[in-house]
Amino acid sequence: xxTSSLAQAFGRxxxxxxxxxxxxxxxxxxxxxxxxxxxGNLFLHALPVKVRDKSLRVRxxxxxxxxxxxLFVVLVITGILLMLYYHPAVPQAYRDMKDLGFVVSNGxxxxxxxxxxxQAMVVAVxxxxxxxxxxxxxxxxxxxxxxxxxxxxxxxxxxxxxGYLLPWDQLAFWAITVGTNIISAMPILGRPVRFMLLGGxxxxxxxxxxxxxxHCVILPLIAIVLVGVHFWRIxxxxxLTVKETFQEENGRKEE
Amino acid sequence: MSEPEKxxxxxxxxxRDFFNEVASVALGIAGxxxxxxxxxxxxxxxxxxxxxxxxxxxxDLFPVNSMTYLQDQQVYIVRTKEGFYAVSAVCTHLGCITxxxxxxxxxxxxxxxxxxxxxxxxxxxxxxxxxPHFAITLTAEGELMVDKLEVVKPSQILKV
Numbered sequence: 290x291x292t293s294s295l296a297q298a299f300g301r302x303x304x305x306x307x308x309x310x311x312x313x314x315x316x317x318x319x320x321x322x323x324x325x326x327x328x329g330n331l332f333l334h335a336l337p338v339k340v341r342d343k344s345l346r347v348r349x350x351x352x353x354x355x356x357x358x359x360l361f362v363v364l365v366i367t368g369i370l371l372m373l374y375y376h377p378a379v380p381q382a383y384r385d386m387k388d389l390g391f392v393v394s395n396g397x398x399x400x401x402x403x404x405x406x407x408q409a410m411v412v413a414v415x416x417x418x419x420x421x422x423x424x425x426x427x428x429x430x431x432x433x434x435x436x437x438x439x440x441x442x443x444x445x446x447x448x449x450x451x452g453y454l455l456p457w458d459q460l461a462f463w464a465i466t467v468g469t470n471i472i473s474a475m476p477i478l479g480r481p482v483r484f485m486l487l488g489g490x491x492x493x494x495x496x497x498x499x500x501x502x503x504h505c506v507i508l509p510l511i512a513i514v515l516v517g518v519h520f521w522r523i524x525x526x527x528x529l530t531v532k533e534t535f536q537e538e539n540g541r542k543e544e
Numbered sequence: 545m546s547e548p549e550k551x552x553x554x555x556x557x558x559x560r561d562f563f564n565e566v567a568s569v570a571l572g573i574a575g576x577x578x579x580x581x582x583x584x585x586x587x588x589x590x591x592x593x594x595x596x597x598x599x600x601x602x603x604d605l606f607p608v609n610s611m612t613y614l615q616d617q618q619v620y621i622v623r624t625k626e627g628f629y630a631v632s633a634v635c636t637h638l639g640c641i642t643x644x645x646x647x648x649x650x651x652x653x654x655x656x657x658x659x660x661x662x663x664x665x666x667x668x669x670x671x672x673x674x675x676p677h678f679a680i681t682l683t684a685e686g687e688l689m690v691d692k693l694e695v696v697k698p699s700q701i702l703k704v
Contacts, residue, residue, distance in 0.1 A: 463640065467655065470639040485583075489591050 335517065337524040344529040353417035358516065360410040365509065367403040375455070377501035379494045382457035407449055414445050434522040437515055444512045451504035454497060465492050465500070600680075600688040603628065603704045611644050611662055619678065619690060620644060620651070622662060627703040630678040630690045631664045637671040651675065663698055674698075 302308055303316065317323040324338045374393055375385045389396035418438065421427055427435035454465045469487055473479040488495025523529060557565070598617050606612055606623040613620055613633060618641055620631045633651075635642050640655035650667065651660040658669025665674045679694035680702045688702075 463655070467638040467640065470637075485586055488586075488588050489593055491593060493593065495588060495591075 335521045335524065337528055340528060353413060353420055357410060357413040357417055360406050360413055361512065361516070363406045364403060364410065367399050367406065368505065368509075370399055371403055372505060377455070377498050379457065379497060382455065382497060386456045386458070407452060410445060411449055414442055418442060430526045431522075434519060434526060437519045437522065441512065441515050441519060444508055444515060448504060448508045448512070451500040451508065454492070454500045455504065457497060462492055465496065596692040598690055598692075599683065600630075600690055602686065603682075603688055606688075611646070613644055617690070617692070619692065620662075621680075621688070621690075624701075627701040628680050628688065629663075629698070629701050630680045631662075632675045632678065632692070634675075635671055636673040636675060637669070642675070665698075 313329065314322060314325055317326040327333045327336065327338045371389065374389055374396065376382060386400075389400045421435065421438070450468065454461045469483045469492070472486065473483040475482065484490065486496070486499065487493070488499050594616065600614065600617075600619075600621055603623075606621055606628070608623055608625060610623050611620055612622075618633045620633055622629050622631060631651075633642050634640075635653040635655065635658055637653065637656055637658050640653050642651045642653045642658075642660065644662075645652050649662065651662065651664075653659070653669065653671070656670050658671035659667040660671070660675050661667060664677060676695045677698050677700065679691045679696045679700075681689045681691075682702070682704070683689050
């Protein structure tokens with residue numbers, strides 16, 4: 290009884306003009322209306338309307354790309370919350386990091402969630418890439434999406450590296466000193482690139498601020514754009530690779 | 545008469561192609577200018593970093609056959625019987641700060657294990673070059689003056 294009255298209430302809600310003005314269609318009961326529901330939604334339209342049931346089978350390597358994406362979502366949410374207590378200034382940055390550990394309620398939880406999710410994301414990205422590589426998922430027509438994926442790998446690593454400096458402790462300082470000196474070993478461009486990245490000749494206030502802006506604004510924006518292209522290309526390149534299909538295609542080529 | 549598919553390079557381009565070209569060139573110039581202006585903006589003109597030239601104090605502060613580490617400047621002031629020289633304390637490998645180990649008569653880097661002699665020459669480790677010597681002079685007041693921007697030959701020693 291309760292469920293049917295709930296369904297009735299939902300039906301009445303669907304009949305209202307407000308609901309119709311937002312969703313513009315009835316319940317998704319047929320394949321056509323289900324497809325339209327995906328097509329007509331900004332957040333879903335980059336995703337495929339149909340997937341092969343084989344690509345939904347649970348395996349050890351199931352949803353590695355999605356795991357990476359959801360770790361990124363976790364990092365964005367925890368990162369925005371951490372920004373509310375963090376000043377990218379010397380020496381306030383180190384004190385804020387300590388405050389998050391000892392003073393702010395649940396600060397330890399959020400900071401560790403951000404840090405561990407970041408490390409897990411690097412692992413997930415590599416695992417995803419290994420999986421795609423050994424499954425041959427980089428082959429035509431998916432070769433461009435592999436290149437986009439390599440771009441996402443680089444963005445992930447740069448995000449990790451820029452985030453490394455922000456606690457402003459000894460580990461951060463020397464890691465960035467050593468890392469930017471590796472950059473300056475590059476012929477001709479090395480020293481200017483290091484100077485621009487640090488905003489000076491040594492790891493100081495300018496470097497902290499630049500790494501903060503890269504970490505919180507520039508690199509996440511690049512990541513979001515590349516993730517959008519990556520997801521859209523999955524659909525355009527014929528959905529996720531499936532082991533069986535791959536073997537069929539291979540067999541056909543050999544014949 | 546049918547129009548040619550592509551305008552010949554000689555110049556009978558149609559109006560659309562002409563404006564496309566003008567617009568592309570204008571956008572190119574504007575983009576190049578924006579890149580240059582942004583590059584200039586991103587290079588700071590004033591740096592709030594320690595001065596590369598500094599006074600190390602009176603020569604009498606340094607006993608003969610001594611090695612003194614100046615932490616703020618990251619430089620060793622070495623005094624031998626012959627005179628003074630200044631050796632960088634920044635490892636030539638990846639920029640870590642080295643440490644003077646008097647018991648081993650060595651300068652050692654904690655990051656990747658490079659080792660140097662007190663005169664900066666390399667003993668071992670991943671460091672590609674010896675530690676550089678900086679120009680050291682006496683001011684009119686008789687104080688030692690080190691210029692970290694001027695690298696000198698190790699044979700150059702300030703006699704006092």
